[in-house]
Amino acid sequence: MGRVFLAIMLMLTGITAMAQQQQAVDAAEFDKDxxxxxxxxxDVRTAGEFSTGHLPHALQADYTKKEEFKDRVQYLDKKKPVYIYCLSGGRSAAAAKWMRENGFANVVELDGxxxxxxxxxxQLEGVAEKKPQLSVADYNKAVQAxxxxxxxxxxxxxxxxxxxxxxxEKFFQKHPQVKKVAVDGGNDQDVMKSVEATKLPTFIFYKDGKEVARKQGVMELAELEKLAGL
Known part of the structure; x- marks a missing residue:
């Protein structure tokens, strides 16, 4: 009896694992979900591919850049469904496999x-949203406040x-005297090069026109305040 029970449990476990590894749906189902x-x-395509059009509300990380992918994927919620896609399905299948093996409970691929x-x-979003870059001159003028x-x-x-x-949002509510300058990491490449920002997000504090602190990545409010000495 014990052997029969064990065999059934192993079979069910295998079926469950197989189902998890084969979660790919067509465009109609993906769109509805x-x-x-x-x-x-x-979206696990490159930034260049993403800029040519993407699905609504999509987040992006280039699967071919392993460091970038692993850095960004850690900020997704493992308990919530992740609907993943690339150009034709190859990269998203590999990325989905990695995510399932690393604790993501529900990863669904866009077949094709x-x-x-x-x-x-x-339809895709972002197809006709190309905008002029923020110029380095305008950026420098803005941070000279x-x-x-x-x-x-x-x-x-x-x-x-x-x-x-x-x-x-909390920081600027608490410190309304601090001026915000936004640099679009997907568009303002000249400014990013000029300030040597290589990762997103990057935060740079200026005081009276001079850089006083910078840091990359996610921070708590207290750490952001401490960074500038506020």
Whole structure:
């Protein structure tokens, strides 16, 4: 009896594991599912591919850049569903496998990727949103203000940047005298090079036009305040 029970349990475990490894749905199902609250949409293409059009509310990390991918994926919630895609399905399948093996409970792939999404006649966001870069001259002028200036180098599609949004909101509510300068990490490449910001998010404090502190990554409010001596 014990052996029969053990065999059944092993069979069920195997079926469950197989089901977890084969969670891929077509564009219609994917589109319907990502409209549910709490779903995280994850694009694992390159930043260049992402800028040509992406799914609604998508976060991005380049799976081919292992350090970037692992850094950004840690800011996704492992307990909430992650709907993942790439161009045709290869990279997202590999990324989904890694995520399942590293504690993500529910990872669903877009079968066929963006190519299948387009074939199904579905629209992408960000296709016609290309905007002029913030010039280095305009950036330098902005940070020359008297008093404190905080430069936020980030992007709406960057997972750790999203995590910092409520922290920044509290910071500027508490310190309204600090001027904010936003640098779009997906667009303002010239400024990023000029300030040597290589990762998102990067925060740079200026006082009376001179840089006094900087740090990359996610912080608590107290740490952000301490960074500038506020």
């Amino acid at each position: 990502i409209q549910q609250p709490g779903v995280q949409v994850f 990727g963006i190519n299948a999404w387009k074939r199904a006649g579905k 008297k008093g404190y200036v905080l430069t936020d180098v980030g992007a709406a599609w960057c997972p750790p940047c999203k995590q910092m949004e409520p922290v920044l």
